[in-house]
Amino acid sequence: MKSMHISRRIEAVIAAAIILGTAAKFCLAEEMVAGPLASLRSELKQEVNDSKSREQMETIGVQDLKLGEYQDGKSLTDVHGNRVRLEQYILVPQPNQIEFLTYTKRDTGVDTLKAVYTLNKDIPVDLETNAPDIRRVGELDPNKWDSGALSDITAPEFYAKSIDSRVSNDKGDSVAFQAENGDLYKVPTFTDLFNSTYKYDVIYENSYIKLKTAANSDDITKVRLAHVGGTAGTATLGTLEYYLPKYQSTTNELSKTVTVDPSKRDSIYNANGKYALVDGLTWAHTTCDSYWDGTKVNDINAWSDMTLSQLINKKLDWTNTVNFADGTSLSHRETWIKDDGEQLSLGSFVNMLRSITPDNWAVKLSELNHEGIWTATEFGSRSIDVIWSPSIFVKVATSDLSKNK
Amino acid sequence: MYNKNTDFYGGKLKMTRKIKFMALLLVSGSAALMSAGQASAETKIMPLFNASLGFGNAFYLENSGTPSISYDIDYVPAVIFNEKLTLLPRLNSNYSGTMMPKEIEEEGNIYVQTWDNLLYTKIVDKLNTSWILRGELGFKSELARETADESWGSGLYDYGKTHLEVSMEKKFEKPISITFGERIYSTTFPNYRALSADSTQYSQLLSGDKVLDTASGETFIKMEWLLNRTFLACKLGATQSNYGDQKVVSIVDGHYLDTKRKDAYSNFTVGVSQLIPDFKVPLGADDEGRRKVKTFLGINYESIAKDSNQNQFDTEKIKGIGDYYDYRQTCITPSVTFRFLPANSDLSISYDVIRKNYSSRIVQDVNGNYAADEEKIYQSSNVMNLRFAFPVMKKYLASISCSFRNSRSNMLYEKYFQYNFNAYSYMLGVGYEY
Numbered sequence: 001m002k003s004m005h006i007s008r009r010i011e012a013v014i015a016a017a018i019i020l021g022t023a024a025k026f027c028l029a030e031e032m033v034a035g036p037l038a039s040l041r042s043e044l045k046q047e048v049n050d051s052k053s054r055e056q057m058e059t060i061g062v063q064d065l066k067l068g069e070y071q072d073g074k075s076l077t078d079v080h081g082n083r084v085r086l087e088q089y090i091l092v093p094q095p096n097q098i099e100f101l102t103y104t105k106r107d108t109g110v111d112t113l114k115a116v117y118t119l120n121k122d123i124p125v126d127l128e129t130n131a132p133d134i135r136r137v138g139e140l141d142p143n144k145w146d147s148g149a150l151s152d153i154t155a156p157e158f159y160a161k162s163i164d165s166r167v168s169n170d171k172g173d174s175v176a177f178q179a180e181n182g183d184l185y186k187v188p189t190f191t192d193l194f195n196s197t198y199k200y201d202v203i204y205e206n207s208y209i210k211l212k213t214a215a216n217s218d219d220i221t222k223v224r225l226a227h228v229g230g231t232a233g234t235a236t237l238g239t240l241e242y243y244l245p246k247y248q249s250t251t252n253e254l255s256k257t258v259t260v261d262p263s264k265r266d267s268i269y270n271a272n273g274k275y276a277l278v279d280g281l282t283w284a285h286t287t288c289d290s291y292w293d294g295t296k297v298n299d300i301n302a303w304s305d306m307t308l309s310q311l312i313n314k315k316l317d318w319t320n321t322v323n324f325a326d327g328t329s330l331s332h333r334e335t336w337i338k339d340d341g342e343q344l345s346l347g348s349f350v351n352m353l354r355s356i357t358p359d360n361w362a363v364k365l366s367e368l369n370h371e372g373i374w375t376a377t378e379f380g381s382r383s384i385d386v387i388w389s390p391s392i393f394v395k396v397a398t399s400d401l402s403k404n405k
Numbered sequence: 406m407y408n409k410n411t412d413f414y415g416g417k418l419k420m421t422r423k424i425k426f427m428a429l430l431l432v433s434g435s436a437a438l439m440s441a442g443q444a445s446a447e448t449k450i451m452p453l454f455n456a457s458l459g460f461g462n463a464f465y466l467e468n469s470g471t472p473s474i475s476y477d478i479d480y481v482p483a484v485i486f487n488e489k490l491t492l493l494p495r496l497n498s499n500y501s502g503t504m505m506p507k508e509i510e511e512e513g514n515i516y517v518q519t520w521d522n523l524l525y526t527k528i529v530d531k532l533n534t535s536w537i538l539r540g541e542l543g544f545k546s547e548l549a550r551e552t553a554d555e556s557w558g559s560g561l562y563d564y565g566k567t568h569l570e571v572s573m574e575k576k577f578e579k580p581i582s583i584t585f586g587e588r589i590y591s592t593t594f595p596n597y598r599a600l601s602a603d604s605t606q607y608s609q610l611l612s613g614d615k616v617l618d619t620a621s622g623e624t625f626i627k628m629e630w631l632l633n634r635t636f637l638a639c640k641l642g643a644t645q646s647n648y649g650d651q652k653v654v655s656i657v658d659g660h661y662l663d664t665k666r667k668d669a670y671s672n673f674t675v676g677v678s679q680l681i682p683d684f685k686v687p688l689g690a691d692d693e694g695r696r697k698v699k700t701f702l703g704i705n706y707e708s709i710a711k712d713s714n715q716n717q718f719d720t721e722k723i724k725g726i727g728d729y730y731d732y733r734q735t736c737i738t739p740s741v742t743f744r745f746l747p748a749n750s751d752l753s754i755s756y757d758v759i760r761k762n763y764s765s766r767i768v769q770d771v772n773g774n775y776a777a778d779e780e781k782i783y784q785s786s787n788v789m790n791l792r793f794a795f796p797v798m799k800k801y802l803a804s805i806s807c808s809f810r811n812s813r814s815n816m817l818y819e820k821y822f823q824y825n826f827n828a829y830s831y832m833l834g835v836g837y838e839y
Contacts, residue, residue: 044453044483047493047529051541054588055523058566061644061670062547062592064711065617066562067822068730083552083561087600088720090659100720103600107554110600123658131657135723 083107086387092132095122104387113372113386115165119158155184155233159202167374169384172214175330175374181205183232203227203237211330213378220378222322222330244286245326291319328377335371447488453481454839461832473502475832493527495543518550520557525568537574539586543567559596564617566592572625580631589622613650613661619668621646639675646670651715656725659718668713668730676705686745699744709734724775731764750795757788769818784814784824800837807831 084106091099093116102113123132137158161182168174182202209223223244230238290297293315295306306314321331374384456479462472477499484492499521525543532538544567549560572586594617627640648666655662679702686696710733717729740755761784768776792806807830814824 041451041453044451044481044491044493047491047527047539048453048479048481048495051495051525051527054570055545057672058568058590058592059547062564062566083554085561085600089601090718090720090723092658092660101601105600126657129655129657131655131660134658135725137723 084387090134092123092134094118095132096120098123098134098137102386104385106385109170111167111169111384111386113165113167115163117160118162118164120161121158153186153200155200159184159200162204167372167384167386168212169382171382172212172217173376173379173382173384174212175332175376175384176208176210176212176219178210179204179207185230185232185237186235187237203230209330211376211378216378222324222328245324245328286325287323289321289323291321293317330377331375333373333375448484448486451483451485452839453479453483455479455836456838457834457836459832459834461830461834463830464828475499475501489531491529493529495523495525495527497521497523499523520548522546535576537576539570539572539574541568541570543569561596562594563596564592564594566590581628582630583626583628585624585626587622587624589620591618591620593618613648613652613665616648616651618650619646619648634680636678637676639673641673642671644670648715653714654716654718654725656716656718656727659720659725664714666713666715668711668715670709670711672707672709674705674707676703678703683746695747697746699746701742701744703738703740703742705736705738705740707734707736707738709736722773722775726765726767728765732761733764734759734761736760748795750793753790753792753794755790757786757790759786759788760784761786766816768815771817771819773818780815782814782816782824784812784816786810786812797835800839802836802838804834804836805831806834 084104086105087103089099089101091101093099096119097116098119099114099116101115104111104113119137123134124136125131126133159182160179163177163179163182165178166174166176182204184200185203187199187201187203204225205227207223207225208221210219210221212219223242226241226243228239228241230236295314315335317333317335319331319333321329323329371385371387373386455477457477459475460472461475477497479495479497481493481495484494486492500519502518523543523545525541525545527541528539530538544565546565547563548557549555549562550557551560551562555561568588568590570586570588572584572588574582574584576582594615597617598614599616621644623642623644625640625642627638630637646668648668651666652661653664653666654660681700681702683697683699686698711731713728713730715730716725716727718725736757736759738755738757740753742751742753744751763782766782768780768782770776787810789809790806791808792804794802794804797803810828812824812826812828816824819825
């Protein structure tokens with residue numbers, strides 16, 4: 001479902017409503033002079049008008065309160081003209097934990113995104129208030145970590161040792177993305193074609209994708225990724241083992257072992273034939289299908305059939321579906337939406353890029369409104385539909401763990 | 406910064422007691438008036454009726470809305486007990502529909518509709534030639550539909566307001582009067598709850614439940630002075646609003662403190678009006694000098710200051726901003742009204758110059774990045790209003806009005822809210838007054 005934010009127009013709507021409804025203001029000078037000279041009837045009218053003007057002042061006070069809600073982006077309208085409310089919170093449940101919590105409310109219910117990051121050390125305490133000062137944990141976003149020649153890079157002060165994130169609806173369905181026992185490794189970036197840039201990144205000992213449904217309150221593990229080997233703090237990265245549902249069974253089995261290659265986290269086609277989980281590789285009885293704005297794009301040949309015009313009109317709207325060997329499937333659709341409500345097309349995306357610098361493209365993208373929709377065989381016709389914007393969860397809570405980290 | 410000195414009530418409990426006390430006072434006064442009325446043969450009822458119907462359209466940037474209607478009906482059966490005592494019960498119903506253009510996928514418009522209904526009673530007691538006592542008790546309900554899925558009564562921002570006001574006016578021998586009084590009111594949003602309130606895990610930890618509901622009190626004083634053809638009026642008011650269920654957010658880590666939000670709001674208004682000498686309009690040979698123009702000149706200045714202890718924590722940029730809702734606003738409105746006689750038609754022009762400065766909010770660029778020099782947000786607006794009204798038959802007045810609004814700000818992050826825009830509107834109306 002497409003969604004958009006047009007609440008930014010509300011200021012004008014309210015302005016127009018006020019303009020249309022306050023004809024009395026035109027007569028300001030006349031009333032002020034005529035009032036004290038009035039007859040009994042006019043005197044009574046003056047009493048009523050006094051009350052009216054006071055009432056108007058209080059109405060403006062309520063409008064002021066509503067404007068504050070709109071300015072904070074708490075109350076939005078989606079592409080269908082329906083009310084969407086967003087609330088976003090940051091909590092510190094433990095001294096070394098940060099929790100992000102968002103609620104998306106539509107007339108159909110409230111969907112939630114919750115992500116708890118357990119850091120490698122406690123959050124520094126603000127000396128004045130003695131409260132954890134999460135503003136000093138800016139390095140949590142890997143995009144901000146230093147990069148450069150391997151010998152130059154420095155390890156980030158803070159990183160997430162474990163992540164427990166979950167999207168859920170209010171019908172009892174949820175999808176969890178979890179990672180545990182993470183360590184820093186020196187990894188080449190996807191621009192390693194030039195073999196010159198590196199960065200620190202976190203590789204987790206175990207990562208999971210799990211489902212929970214109203215009918216089954218226990219988590220069902222759909223994917224487990226185990227990191228084997230490697231030496232923390234070095235460029236020796238080891239391998240990843242994929243454990244997926246076994247054919248015609250409810251248990252998982254080791255399906256594939258791959259060399260850790262950070263280039264895959266950016267979904268870039270690799271000439272060596274290494275793909276992320278979502279990139280369309282068939283392993284045993286598990287298959288992955290990727291759709292870009294309705295077009296199946298499982299392999300590199302998908303692009304060759306498109307004209308340039310078709311490409312630039314494609315919306316930034318991806319659906320990745322994993323069809324597991326046990327006959328179930330899990331689908332995640334992610335779409336990027338401009339602030340005026342349209343889904344971004346590749347063409348409009350390119351135009352946007354032309355207005356910004358190479359350094360801020362990731363920031364620019366993260367400022368777009370994101371909508372994530374999850375469906376699964378276990379959910380039946382129900383879905384989880386969350387809108388969010390903080391870039392910090394976009395990276396960790398939804399994308400990375402579904403790919404080969 | 407929030408000022409404890411303006412915290413008149415210190416919480417909802419004291420406010421409730423105050424409302425009860427003033428209501429008791431008002432009810433007692435009403436009973437006394439009714440007794441006086443029954444005992445008097447002079448009692449008479451003078452109905453005041455006013456109704457207007459409007460049809461107009463609004464334009465936002467380059468987009469046109471769809472023409473829509475509005476109406477206002479006001480009925481006041483004034484009960485005049487004698488020369489001193491008057492009771493003014495008032496019923497008012499007001500509907501406003503503003504269809505704004507497109508940008509939503511299926512409907513193509515967003516239709517903002519409000520429907521207000523108000524019931525109040527006002528007592529005016531001229532104690533003697535120098536003093537007038539006024540009391541007012543009222544209730545207002547506003548229903549709002551701002552989105553396609555909201556029906557009447559289900560609007561997120563529907564609200565109800567109960568108010569009580571007591572004031573005294575002192576008239577001096579010179580045509581000067583001073584009024585001082587107290588107005589207390591509560592505002593409740595029945596359909597608005599914090600989303601986190603439904604979560605058993607977080608209901609106590611987070612913002613609160615009925616986070617928009619407030620209990621407020623205003624102390625005011627105003628002065629009016631009529632000197633020949635010049636009229637001067639000024640008013641000073643200070644309002645305290647207590648949010649009984651909205652917790653203050655920490656600027657350090659975004660968590661909710663035990664402190665509840667309190668807003669202090671003050672406004673100062675001064676206006677001068679001048680009736681300048683009539684001038685004749687020599688049009689036609691048979692004019693015989695009957696065609697004249699009366700001119701009313703006016704200028705109004707308003708200054709508003711809002712101070713709140715509520716902060717904001719930006720979860721996207723991990724940044725806390727203290728006193729987030731504080732602002733100062735000034736508005737200067739020159740106006741002129743020409744009354745053409747003997748037709749009794751009016752041409753009115755007014756021009757608002759508005760400047761709003763946020764005390765703490767920091768400017769953001771188009772990407773949402775905060776300004777390194779922490780420049781604060783301002784918004785400047787200019788609004789021009791034009792109206793031409795003319796009688797079409799006895800007690801009926803037709804009008805044509807239009808407005809132009811221009812708004813500019815140094816705030817460039819408009820993901821959620823538009824700070825820079827132009828808007829226009831027009832309205833055709835007909836009114837009846839008795």
